[in-house]
Amino acid sequence: MEKELxxxxxxxxxxxxxxxxxxxxxxxxxxxxxxxxTVDKKTGKMPLPNGxxxxxxxxxxxxSLYPTSLDERIVLNVLTNRQHPDxxxxxxxxxxxxxxGRHLLLLTQLVDLQLPxxxxxxxxxxxxxxxxxIHQDRLSLQLGIPVIKVNGRTGAGLEQLKIxxxxxxxxxxxxxxxxxxxxxxxxxxxARIGLAHTYEALLTAHHFRNFPHLTExxxxxxxxxxxxxxxxxxxxxxxxxxxxxxxxxxxVHQTIIPNPLKGEQDLTTRLDNLLxxxxxxxxxFFGLLFLMFQAVFAWAEYPMNLIDQGMGALKSSVxxxxxxxxxxxxxxxxxxxxxxxxxxxxxxxxxxxxxIALLEEIGYMSRAVFLSDHLMRRFGLNxxxxxxxxxxxxxxxxxxMATRTIGNWKERLITVFVTPxxxxxxxxxxxxxxxxxxxxxxxxxxxxxxxxxxxLGLYLLGLFAAxxxxxxxxxxxxxxxxxxxxxxxxxxxxxxxxNLGLTVWEKVRAFVLEAxxxxxxxxxxxxxxxxxxxxxxxEAAAKRARANHPNPQTQETAVAAAQLEASFAGQMGKLxxxxxxxxxFDWKIGIALVxxxxxxxxxxxxxxxxxxxxxxxxxxxxxxSLKNRKGAxxxxxxxxxxxxxxxxxxxxxxMQCMSTLAVVKRETGSxxxxxxxLGYMTALAYLLSLLTYQILQ
Amino acid sequence: xxxxxxxKRGESGTISAFRDMDSAMKLMEVGLLPGSKIKIMxxxxxxxxxxxxxxxxxxxxxxxxxxxxxxxx
Numbered sequence: 001m002e003k004e005l006x007x008x009x010x011x012x013x014x015x016x017x018x019x020x021x022x023x024x025x026x027x028x029x030x031x032x033x034x035x036x037x038t039v040d041k042k043t044g045k046m047p048l049p050n051g052x053x054x055x056x057x058x059x060x061x062x063x064s065l066y067p068t069s070l071d072e073r074i075v076l077n078v079l080t081n082r083q084h085p086d087x088x089x090x091x092x093x094x095x096x097x098x099x100x101g102r103h104l105l106l107l108t109q110l111v112d113l114q115l116p117x118x119x120x121x122x123x124x125x126x127x128x129x130x131x132x133x134i135h136q137d138r139l140s141l142q143l144g145i146p147v148i149k150v151n152g153r154t155g156a157g158l159e160q161l162k163i164x165x166x167x168x169x170x171x172x173x174x175x176x177x178x179x180x181x182x183x184x185x186x187x188x189x190x191a192r193i194g195l196a197h198t199y200e201a202l203l204t205a206h207h208f209r210n211f212p213h214l215t216e217x218x219x220x221x222x223x224x225x226x227x228x229x230x231x232x233x234x235x236x237x238x239x240x241x242x243x244x245x246x247x248x249x250x251x252v253h254q255t256i257i258p259n260p261l262k263g264e265q266d267l268t269t270r271l272d273n274l275l276x277x278x279x280x281x282x283x284x285f286f287g288l289l290f291l292m293f294q295a296v297f298a299w300a301e302y303p304m305n306l307i308d309q310g311m312g313a314l315k316s317s318v319x320x321x322x323x324x325x326x327x328x329x330x331x332x333x334x335x336x337x338x339x340x341x342x343x344x345x346x347x348x349x350x351x352x353x354x355x356i357a358l359l360e361e362i363g364y365m366s367r368a369v370f371l372s373d374h375l376m377r378r379f380g381l382n383x384x385x386x387x388x389x390x391x392x393x394x395x396x397x398x399x400x401m402a403t404r405t406i407g408n409w410k411e412r413l414i415t416v417f418v419t420p421x422x423x424x425x426x427x428x429x430x431x432x433x434x435x436x437x438x439x440x441x442x443x444x445x446x447x448x449x450x451x452x453x454x455x456l457g458l459y460l461l462g463l464f465a466a467x468x469x470x471x472x473x474x475x476x477x478x479x480x481x482x483x484x485x486x487x488x489x490x491x492x493x494x495x496x497x498x499n500l501g502l503t504v505w506e507k508v509r510a511f512v513l514e515a516x517x518x519x520x521x522x523x524x525x526x527x528x529x530x531x532x533x534x535x536x537x538x539e540a541a542a543k544r545a546r547a548n549h550p551n552p553q554t555q556e557t558a559v560a561a562a563q564l565e566a567s568f569a570g571q572m573g574k575l576x577x578x579x580x581x582x583x584x585f586d587w588k589i590g591i592a593l594v595x596x597x598x599x600x601x602x603x604x605x606x607x608x609x610x611x612x613x614x615x616x617x618x619x620x621x622x623x624x625s626l627k628n629r630k631g632a633x634x635x636x637x638x639x640x641x642x643x644x645x646x647x648x649x650x651x652x653x654x655m656q657c658m659s660t661l662a663v664v665k666r667e668t669g670s671x672x673x674x675x676x677x678l679g680y681m682t683a684l685a686y687l688l689s690l691l692t693y694q695i696l697q
Numbered sequence: 698x699x700x701x702x703x704x705k706r707g708e709s710g711t712i713s714a715f716r717d718m719d720s721a722m723k724l725m726e727v728g729l730l731p732g733s734k735i736k737i738m739x740x741x742x743x744x745x746x747x748x749x750x751x752x753x754x755x756x757x758x759x760x761x762x763x764x765x766x767x768x769x770x
Contacts, residue, residue: 102754238722486727488755
C-alpha cells in the first residue's frame, strides 16, 4: 500500500483552522475563538481525488517560528525536525483573507524553510461582505506557492485545495534571504550538523538550546560558533520580522484591493463598549458566572433524579431475577452501583461544558480574560488563569490542560497548582449529603436557604484557598521570564450550534469513558475489599455476631456490620483511624477517604456500601438511611454535625483525585509538582479540618 | 516621548518604535509594527490593561506593554 500523504494544518490563532479541519476530515471537532482551542493533537483522515487518503494534523495556532508559549513550541519542533514522526509532506497554511497582512508572517517563514505549502485563503464569505478584490494568481506567483480560496464553514473550495495538495512542490523561491552579515555563521552551522537549508540553519542558531531533536554533541558544536556576541538573537528576530512585514505589506497592497463599504456597522465595537466596561462589564461577567452555577444546580436536578430512579429500578429488577450468589452481588452492588455513580454526573457536566463552550464560541472568553487580568496578577496569575479557574468548577482536568496558552512558566505553574482547590462538580454530591447533616434546612428572610448559603461558602472557601496559595507561591517561585499579555479579541459572532453540541457530546463521552472506567473499577474493587477478609476472620466475626444477637430481626444487620468490620476494607480503615480520629473521622470514613482518591464522587457510593445500603445508593436515600440509624446504631454509625463539617472542609481542600495528579504530571513534565501539590493540599485540608472539628465539638 | 500607555480612550496614534526590543517581538508578531496606526478602545482604572484597535484587529495589552510602544510625535 502507498504511504499516506501527511498534511499539517498551520496558521495564526483565529484563522479558522478548526472549521476547515472539520470540513477536510469529516471528523467533528470543536471550533472556537479562544486561543488554545486546538492544543491537543488532532488528526483525521481525508479522502483524496486520486482515490488515496491523507492524514491531516491540526497544529496549534501560532504567530511565528519564534515561540512564546508551549503551544507555539510544538509547531516549531514539528516543522523544523525532518525526522519528527509528525513532520508533514505538505503544509496547508490557513489565513484569514480579511486580515491577510497580519496572517502571512508565519507563512513566509515556512516558505523560507522550503516546506511544500499551499495557502488557503479562508473566510471568503467575509471577504465578499467586506467587498475585497483578491488577485489570487498574483499572490501565488509572488509567494511561489499555490493559493486556493476556501470557506471553512461551508467547505467551498475544498476540492480545489485537495487537487492542489496532490501537485504541490517546494516553494519556487524563498521569500527572504538570511542577513548577509550572518551568511558565514549560517554556513558554519549547516556544515557542522548537516542542514540543507539556510533558513533552517538560522532557526537552529536561534533555538538550538531548546531543540529536542539535537544531540548534546550537536549543541556543543553549534555553541562553538553561535554565541551572544556573534549572534544577537533578539536583534536578528526583530529585523527579520520587520523585513518580512515590510515585504508582506507591499504584497498585500498589490493583491488585496479594498473597495468602498456599504455602510457596515461595527458590532464588536458597540458590544465591547458595554462588555469591557470596568464596572458594567465586570457586573455582567459575575452575572454570567452566577447564572452558570444556578444552571448547574437547578437545571441538572430533574435529569439527575430520573437517572437515579432508573438505576434504582434496574438494580431491584436484576436483584429479583438473579439468585443470591457471589455473581449477583458483584453485578448489583459492584457494577450497577459503579455505573450509576458515573452516569449521575452527566447532566451537570453537560450543562457546565455547554456554558463554557458557548462563551468561547461567541468570542466572550477573551473579554473575561481582559477583565480579570489585573486582579489575577496580584495573585501571581494571568488573565488567562481565570478561564482555568472557571473551568475548574466543572472539572480540574480540562482546566489544567487549558493552561497551555499561558506563556509565562511561573504563572502557568501557579495556575496548575491552585486550580484543584476550586470545587469541581465531583464534590457536589459529597457536599449535598454532608450539608444535610451539618446544617439545618432553615430559611432566613423567607427565601435564603441556610444550606444553599453553606454551599456558596464552600465554593468561596475553595476560591480563597486557591488565591491565597497562589499569592504565597508567587512569593516563593523565582523566574527570569517576563510576564506578558498580548490578547487578541476576536470579533463577536453567532455560535455554531452544531459545534457546540459536538463539544458537549465529546466532553461527556470523555468523562463517561475515561473517568467512568476508573470509578467503575474502584467501585468493584471496593465491593471486593468489603466482601472479603483475611481467611477465617469473616466467619468468626459472623459467628460471634450471631451469638450476641439471638433476635432474628437484628441478627442479619449485626452480622453484616461485623463482617464488614472484619473485611480487608475494615482493616484498612482501622489502620488509618489513629491518624484521622482528631478530625472526627472513624474507620468507616477512613475507607471512604481512601476510595475517594479514585474520584471524589465515589464517596457517596463508598458510604453506601460500607453502611450496607447497596440497593439505595443515591444521595437522598443514603442521607435518609444514615439519619434513621442515629438512634439504633450507637457505635459511630452516623456523623455528628461536627464530623460532617470537618469532612466538608476536608473535601473542599484535599487533593483526592488521581486523574488530576496524572494530568499535572503530564503538563509539568515531572512527578515533583503533583507530589508537592498532593502533600500541600492534604496538609492544608488536615489542619483546617482539625481546627473545624475541635472548635465545633 | 509619548507611549501608547499615555493615550486616553478614543485617542489614536502611529507607532514609531519600541523601548525594549526583547519584549517587542510578541507585539510585532501580531502585526504591531512601526508605522501601524492604533486607536484606544478602552482603558481600565488602577493600571489595568488597555484595549486597542489597529487595522481590522482588536488587541488587549497590559499597561507595561503599552508603555513599551513609542508613538510618533
